[in-house]
């Protein structure tokens with residue numbers, strides 16, 4: 001037994017030693033491989049590779065690429081990957097759809113592989129994308145090409161359960177996410193160690209580094225070590241030294257790679273680009289006509305706000321253009337966004353109405369057309385939007401609608417960015433007017449009308465906050481015609497943000513669209529405002545006192561007209577056009593969205609400046625917040641009013657006080673006071689007697705008339721009843737026995753019983769005036785008998 005145990009121990013020891021040796025040998029081999037790989041990377045000539053096989057890559061990455069069927073390098077991959085593998089910081093710019101995702105994901109995997117990254121080393125690489133959709137897409141590509149690696153990777157985006165993400169985040173080696181959610185985890189998740197991070201990647205870097213994400217990205221960078229590799233990629237790359245410095249990048253050491261810098265155009269060569277000039281009120285007709293003639297296509301339609309997207313989707317759905325319709329915008333729930341993205345990706349023919357949340361990076365397969373119903377905010381956004389078609393060597397077409405006032409400016413910007421675009425005109429017979437249909441829809445369905453009002457307001461706002469005022473001219477908006485083209489009876493009132501930093505506002509709106517929770521970190525400090533400003537920023541201003549209304553009226557009357565483009569003070573502009581009749585319920589949603597809102601009449605595009613002096617109260621003193629608040633209450637307003645006076649008007653319409661007093665001297669001239677009182681009383685009692693006599697005569701007259709009328713009515717009724725009773729007597733002879741007669745009362749004559757019955761049936765009693773006490777008793781008995 002003992003020997004057997006010893007033998008067993010010995011063989012166990014042997015196996016364990018064998019295992020240890022094997023492990024050791026494997027480790028040695030891995031180290032050798034790593035050394036060899038590092039040497040290959042060092043020796044590699046960046047210009048030489050055209051195939052992935054030729055790159056100095058680890059075995060797991062090679063396997064992942066093969067299994068994903070990637071063989072040949074694209075131009076940006078050819079230039080960026082070798083430099084990134086050598087540990088350089090890279091700023092990569094290349095046309096849309098040219099394969100930038102692999103250009104940063106391959107170096108990411110190789111970096112962690114070469115550093116022998118393991119689960120307990122914490123976070124090794126972080127990829128940040130501006131939208132959830134793009135983050136999901138990057139994560140999917142990472143999973144495909146990284147399938148043979150043993151790293152743990154995670155996706156953190158808004159709209160998902162934070163707690164679930166938080167529980168897993170400390171075990172992750174690679175993180176892909178949107179800025180807001182990434183920062184939230186960095187701030188909140190205990191055990192989330194980012195101190196060892198080796199690589200930071202920003203996809204659509206120019207977007208992530210711009211004002212909208214500025215603070216968030218700066219805060220994320222604070223959590224990361226300075227010694228790390230940084231890769232920035234975009235189709236429209238930032239070259240700003242300040243931006244690079246924010247990321248601890250040096251413009252002298254970072255490699256700037258522009259794969260298509262010398263290309264004739266900055267858009268894919270297989271992309272045909274057109275634009276059409278269409279007055280704003282005709283855009284929807286043009287779009288509807290376009291869809292009707294492109295039923296066998298996959299189309300993306302860009303609009304400038306989620307409200308317009310919803311309006312187009314809901315109305316076109318009812319008008320049935322004949323192509324499946326979908327919509328995607330930042331106000332949808334995350335599950336719906338994912339569902340729409342998947343469905344549109346799988347569709348062969350469909351039309352997707354969307355905002356700019358899909359403008360960047362999203363790789364929908366085989367899109368035939370990109371239609372921009374609203375002009376993009378700038379040339380870069382144009383390039384990203386049209387880049388949703390003609391991806392990776394496939395063909396595509398793009399159509400942009402410009403209003404006559406936008407044409408010149410926008411085309412100039414595009415030409416300077418090397419965008420080849422051709423003007424076309426839409427044949428009249430291809431246009432389909434849907435104005436009447438939209439009017440019907442709005443009339444029948446209040447929800448559609450409401451959506452139309454929101455779409456109208458959000459479009460006007462989008463134009464107002466555009467930073468390029470030479471293209472977007474708010475003052476030239478044909479508000480009334482535009483509203484009618486949406487089916488609305490008139491142009492609704494709209495509200496704007498009270499902030500003046502248009503660039504920042506633009507981005508704020510977009511962040512809300514694309515990733516609302518990210519915007520939490522973007523809130524800029526408010527500007528110092530005067531009491532005057534605060535008062536007018538208040539909603540529900542319809543209850544301001546008349547005094548304030550008059551002040552505004554006076555101010556505006558003396559104001560000079562100034563074009564709003566030149567007008568820096570936004571709030572001052574709005575005051576001129578305050579509609580102080582209370583806030584519009586239609587705009588309630590916007591009021592929630594926009595903290596400091598004020599009212600403007602969109603019809604009145606030519607705006608005037610009002611005085612900038614402080615607001616004063618009734619006593620001429622400046623109005624405090626509390627005083628202004630008091631003005632909102634009806635009760636409080638009473639103290640500003642004097643006591644009510646009752647007036648009487650004479651025959652000429654002149655008002656007199658109820659009691660008019662004679663002055664004392666005049667009164668004394670008329671004689672002794674006692675005597676005057678007696679005279680007055682005597683006169684008044686005479687007057688009263690006369691009035692009384694007239695009144696009595698009138699009463700008598702009325703009584704007589706009444707009596708006469710009663711007698712006439714009684715005679716007519718008696719005649720009619722006697723006819724009826726004769727007829728009913730004949731009937732009762734045939735049909736049923738007559739009811740037993742009750743004993744006759746002492747005051748009744750022979751036919752009085754019938755009379756009583758008749759009167760009962762008429763529910764009325766007629767009597768002669770009782771002359772004696774007996775008569776009165778008899779009458780009382782009669783009345784009792786009736787009831």
Ligand SMILES: Nc1ncnc2c1ncn2[C@@H]1O[C@H](COP(=O)(O)OP(=O)(O)OP(=O)(O)O)[C@@H](O)[C@H]1O
Nearest residue numbers: 072073074096097098099100101235361363387392
């Ligand atoms: N080497 C390659 N061989 C074949 N297909 C590739 C290659 N690289 C990328 N692709 C494909 O090309 C398409 C576009 O790639 P990707 O999304 O990376 O483009 P992008 O440059 O990031 O575009 P955008 O600027 O719009 O974000 C994808 O469908 C991708 O699978």
